[in-house]
Amino acid sequence: MSHSHTKETDGPEVYFQYEDIEQQQETYLVGMWSFLVTEVMFFGALFLIYTLYRWKFHDDFYLVHEQLNWKMGGLNTLILLTSSFTVALAVHFAQKGNTKLQMRCLFATILCAFGFLAVKTFEYGAKIDHNLLPNHHFQYGHVEGEEEHHVESKWDKMLPSVLQVEKKEQHGNPQRARLFFSIYFTMTGLHGLHVIIGIICFTALMILIKIKSSLITDYVPTEMVGLYWHFVDLVWIFLYPLYYLIPK
Amino acid sequence: MAADHGHHEYTAGGAHAHHILPQKTIFLIFGLLLGGMALTIWAAFFLPVKSLLENTFFMQSLALGIAVFKAYLVVTYFMGVKMGTRLVKIFAIGGFVWFFVLFVMMADYVSRPMEPVVGWEKVPSSALPRDTVKNPE
Amino acid sequence: MSATVVGQSSAKPSEPKNYLNADHTLKSWLLSVDHKRIGVMYLIAVTFFFFIGSIAAAMIRYELTSPKGILLSSEVYNKTFSAHGILMVFQFLVVVVPAVLGNFLIPIMIGARDMAYPRLNLLSLYMFITGGFLILTSFVLGGVDAGWTFYVPLSTISETQISLCLVGIFITGFSSIFTAVNFIGTIHKMRAPGMTWYRLPLFIWSHYATAIVVILGTPVVAITLFLVVVERGFGFGIFSPELGGDPVLFQHLFWFYSHPAVYIMILPAFGIISEIISCFSRRPIFGYRFVAYSSLSIAFLGFLVWGHHMFLSSQSVLQGIIFSLISFILAVPSAVKVFNWTLTMVKGSVHFSTPMLYALGFMGLFVIGGLTGLYLASVDTDVHLTGTYFIVAHFHYVMVGGTILAYLGGIHFWWPKMFGRTYSEFWGRLSAMIIFIGFNLTFFPQFMVGYLGMPRRYHYYYFAPEWQFYHLLSTAGSTVLGFGFLLPALYLTYSLFKGKKAGPNPWNAKGLEWEYTSSPPITENFTQPILVTDSVYDYNPAEDSKMYEVDEEATVEDMNK
Missing domain, CATH: 1.20.5 (Single alpha-helices involved in coiled-coils or other helix-helix interfaces)
Structure with missing residues (x-):
């Protein structure tokens, strides 16, 4: 690509299609924001489905949500808020040009993301052992010919006692429970998928910065991945009270 | 034309100096977010007023209100909309x-109403098995 | 348009390199980030999908020539019309104008060197092709029988390749989201100095409105179809009535995108028509701001009418009435456009070149398509007409008569710019006539037979054999139509090799793409930076009419040869 008509400015290098660095930076941010609008609508449809069924079957949803471990959810909220904080710092240092601290913040963010996934593994593992994944093994509530519906899960036992919650009987309509867990697994699963994509993006970003790739000319790539990550955090801010803390 | 942008002052990272979120603000927002989270959990389990604890609408509004406030903080400051x-x-x-x-x-x-007719799921399904290939009519 | 060249170019001018001959290797095409090359690759890809979809259409028409069905079993017929619908909607109509003409023209029209995100543009091309490949694979592996709407619970219990097909549509959907993000970034930030919003060509306005609809609507259908895949694959039950879920919720979410999707298909076509009409009437577009704002209001109002597809579902009567009302209101901005185009021609110096013939055909057919839409927007007539061939005829009038005619008009209009060659005007006009006649012969009888009660998606009508007459007319018309579509494919391809060299501005049209670039344009479009100083549409009918006198003689000679 010819850079012959690119104006010389005092900022970083400019791609061939832009006039100056300011235009380039603003254009990237506008593009990222319009993509985030897409993401809002993407999760928005799921929140609508949640709202409808929660409104229709509030009592059942309240009873079923007691199967979720609110302490684990809270821990994940803490982890994600922290990661959002480290990303904000990473962008701050990227803007200041302090690559060393920027890399440390990005690394902390990736650690948080893995921590989030680890917590999710414990949660999902326990749910699957309890037959609460809504596939053909799904089983909820009292079963005829069985003394007590009680399934052990190694995932629960491995937890430190601080994070364990009191076991609740499986009350409520089993079909509504299946509906609840369908939406729960869809929403948290898609959110988890976004976390995994976030890890990939952060890792790629760190590698590109490390090898001083020509793709990273300024702070904007960090800011864009950061925007995406804040959005992931934003979704969880709403998921946590809506799933783990349903009031009576 | 782009030529007359005389005021460019870029930091080492390529950002305009006035676009940078100060470190102090980042810590403050983080503190507020953690406080909001603590408040949500405290209200959900340990709210001392019994009548409010049993008021679904109030509790849900409170939890969502705090979530909206946290979202506002993240969007406005962390995502830089305020300076955008x-x-x-x-x-x-x-x-x-x-x-x-x-x-x-x-x-x-x-x-x-969205209530299905009682007992409809016991009616044999007319959709399965579909035998349309052999009997087109 | 008035614009001046500013600054001095350091590159040597007068080198006849352009984007086509800049580099000849296959890699330079497949990995090109040049928006023009990507547009050309899109042109090839959508033509391929259109061809496959047309074969399915031909099978449907052949099957319907007999009241009892002659070629296909019910099962295969379901798969055939599903294939036709899925390919035509998701792989052709939604992408065709933005991806081919939009990609090619938007940066040139606003005076930019390329799209805002050239690599994202290339990615979206490959996602489109991947999605299309998966959809075709699902057809080869056994087909899909739920129609292009994938209503649950049929789509969740059907034992055909629906999951694979939905994954393909999901990927195609994200391809069009990326294209839309690119358009938004480009139109907002890449305009040349002086190119203010009200100096933009209307083509840009309508593509901007389209991009807004895409980023707001497509994610919703993506997640909805994803939920169907999850329901099929894992047994989750989000729309499943036995768990208390609501299948109608699927229809709500599906049409929340898919009604705006018809505006995704038709709005870019409006943009093309605005350009063609004003060029061949040699008059500035009448009521520029009204046309621009009507694009935006169609985009936004289009989100509030989805329920008119669901009058016969269990949707509440109250919401049905509200949706019906808003649907009627939505007819106003569409009418604004048609009236403005008509008034543009008044006192203009109208010249019936090939693109203009397509544009006039578009206007006639779109008016019929739009007005029959009002029958379907009113709750009580819709109860009679929905699910019949009336609705089939209605949306083909809008989609084929609207979008495809406008697309062909646009291709004919900008062909000399894209490839630097002119095609035969005689064959061009002939193809426009044949397509217009064939189209009406195909779909007008469907209005009548639909009104009489012929249900859509049936492959027999032995209970009313007297309808065979209409079906025979329709099939005959579709043969003519197919021939009409084949003609441009032939003479346009021929013109690539043997066509006369087109100058930079063969139509004497206005706009940056005509006045400031060569044909075909160079890789980064403009040799020098430009500054726009006036509106795009500064045509003058009195003076411009003289140029046709020379032009007419040339055409007559051409036809006598």
Whole structure:
């Protein structure tokens, strides 16, 4: 690509299609924001489905949500808020040009993301052992010919006692429970998928910065991945009270 | 023309000096977010007023209110909408406004019953098995 | 348009390199980030999908020539019309104008060197092709029988390749989201100095409106179809009535995108028509701001009418009435456009070149398509007409008569710019006539037979054999139509090799793409930076009419040869 008509400015290098660095930076941010609008609508449809069924079957949803471990959810909220904080710092240092601290913040963010996934593994593992994944093994509530519906899960036992919650009987309509867990697994699963994509993006970003790739000319790539990550955090801010803390 | 941008002052990272979120603000917002989270959990389990604890609408509004406040903090400061251009503000606000257009669908559900006929699932399904290849009529 | 060249170019001018001959290797095409090359690759890809979809259409028409069905079993017929619908909607109509003409023209029209995100543009091309490949694979592996709407619970219990097909549509959907993000970034930030919003060509306005609809609507259908995949694959039950879920919720979410999707298909076509009409009437577009704002209001109002597809579902009567009302209101901005185009021609110096013939055909057919839409927007007539061939005829009038005619008009209009060659005007006009006649012969009888009660998606009508007459007319018309579509494919390809060299501005049209670039344009479009100083549409009918006198003689000679 010819850079012959690119104006010389005092900022970083400019791609061939832009006039100056300011235009380039603003254009990237506008593009990222319009993509985030897409993401809002993407999760928005799921929140609508949640709202409808929660409104229709509030009592059942309240009873079923007691199967979720609110302490684990809270821990994940803490982890994600922290990661959002480290990303904000990473962008701050990227803007200041302090690559060393920027890399440390990005690394902390990736650690948080893995921590989030680890917590999710414990949660999902326990749910699957309890037959609460809504596939053909799904089983909820009292079963005829069985003394007590009680399934052990190694995932629960491995937890430190601080994070364990009191076991609740499986009350409520089993079909509504299946509906609840369908939406729960869809929403948290898609959110988890976004976390995994976030890890990939952060890792790629760190590698590109490390090898001083020509793709990273300024702070904007960090800011864009950061925007995406804040959005992931934003979704969880709403998921946590809506799933783990349903009031009576 | 782009030629007359005389005021460019870039930091080492390529950002305009006035676009940078100060470190102090980042810590403050982080503290507020953690406080909001603690408040949500405390209210959900340990709210001392019994009558409020049993008021579904109040509890849900409280939890969502705190969540909206946290979201506001993240969008405004961490995502930089406050310092962003007018265009970024429009997109940020527009996205969240349009999200509510989806909720026009709820108008359908509040104006009709959604209860299936009792016992309908025991009726043998007419859709399966489909035998249309052998008997086209 | 008035614009001046500013600054001095350091590159040597007068080198006849352009984007086509800049580099000849296959790699330079497949990995090109040049928006023009990507547009050309899109042109090839959508033509391929259109061809496959047309074969399915031909099978449907052949099957319907007999009241009892002659070629296909019910099962295969379901798969055939599903294939036709899925390919035509998701792989052709939604992408065709933005991806081919939009990609090619938007940066040139606003005076930019390329799209805002050239690599994202290339990615979206490959996602489109991947999605299309998966959809075709699902057809080869056994087909899909739920129609292009994938209503649950049929789509969740059907034992055909629906999951694979939905994954393909999901990927195609994200391809069009990326294209839309690119358009938004480009139109907002890449305009040349002086190119203010009200100096933009209307083509840009309508593509901007389209991009807004895409980023707001497509994610909703993506997640909805994803939920169907999850329901099929894992047994989750989000729309499943035995768990208390609501299948109608699927229809709500599906049409929340898919009604705006018809505006995704038709709005870019409006943009093309605005350009063609004003060029061949040699008059500035009448009521520029009204046309521009009507694009935006169609985009936004289009989100509030989805329920008119669901009058016969269990949707509440109250919401049905509200949706019906808004649907009627939505007819106003569409009418604004048609009236403005008509008034543009008044006192203009109208010249019936090939693109203009397509544009006039578009206007006639779109008016019929739009007005029959009002029958379907009113709750009580819709109860009679929905699910019949009336609705099939209605949306083909809008989609084929609207979008495809406008697309062909646009291709004919900008062909000399894209490839630097002119095609035969005689064959061009002939193809426009044949397509217009064939189209009406195909779909007008469907209005009548639909009104009489012929249900859509049936492959027999032995209970009313007297309808065979209409079906025979329709099939005959579709043969003519197919021939009409084949003609441009032939003479346009021929013109690539043997066509006369087109100058930079063969139509004497206005706009940056005509006045400031060569044909075909160079890789980064403009040799020098430009400054826009006036509106795009500064045509003058009195003076411009003289140029046709020379032009007419040339055409007559051409036809006598």
